[in-house]
Amino acid sequence: MFNHVKCEAVAVRTDTGICPGVAKTKQGEAYELNGRTPAPVGICCQAMGALNSTRLAMAVTPRGSDVKDPFDIICPHGVVTFRLSRIG
Numbered sequence: 001m002f003n004h005v006k007c008e009a010v011a012v013r014t015d016t017g018i019c020p021g022v023a024k025t026k027q028g029e030a031y032e033l034n035g036r037t038p039a040p041v042g043i044c045c046q047a048m049g050a051l052n053s054t055r056l057a058m059a060v061t062p063r064g065s066d067v068k069d070p071f072d073i074i075c076p077h078g079v080v081t082f083r084l085s086r087i088g
Helices: 045-060
Strands: 005-012 030-033 071-074 080-086
Touching: 005 045, 045 071, 045 080
Parallel strands: none
Antiparallel strands: 005 030, 005 080, 071 080
C-alpha cells in the first residue's frame, strides 16, 4: 500500500506571511502528495525538489520504520518550513 503524505507550510519567515517566490506560499497551506503534485494551487517546484526524497521514503515505508514522521524541511530559499506527515 502506498502512503499518501500531507505537506503543510507551517512557517513562512516574511513580514507578510507570504513567500516572495513564484508560488506565493502562505502559512497553513496544505497539500496531499501522492501520485501527482497538488493542483490547482500547487507547491513551489524548488521546494518540491527539496522535499521529494523524504516524501518518497514516507510514501513507501510503513509507520514505525526508521523514517521520521512528521518531518520538517526548510525550502531552498530558507523562507518556508514544510511539515511532511503520513496520511495513510
